[in-house]
Amino acid sequence: MYCLIIRLPTKERIFFHKNVYHLMTYAYSAFKIQFLWSLYLLFHNLMLVS
Secondary structure, eight states: OHHHHHHSOHHHHHHHHHHHHHHHHHHHHHHHHHHHHHHHHHHHHHHHHO
């Protein structure tokens, strides 16, 4: 997989890495929002029960 990236021209390589970086940050933020939302719902339900 990585040797394939090395064979690419410099411009293409940079573009590829940028895309991977954006995908990673997007996945991370989506996960974070999901996590915070579930925490919020959990606390909300606890407040309703007590």
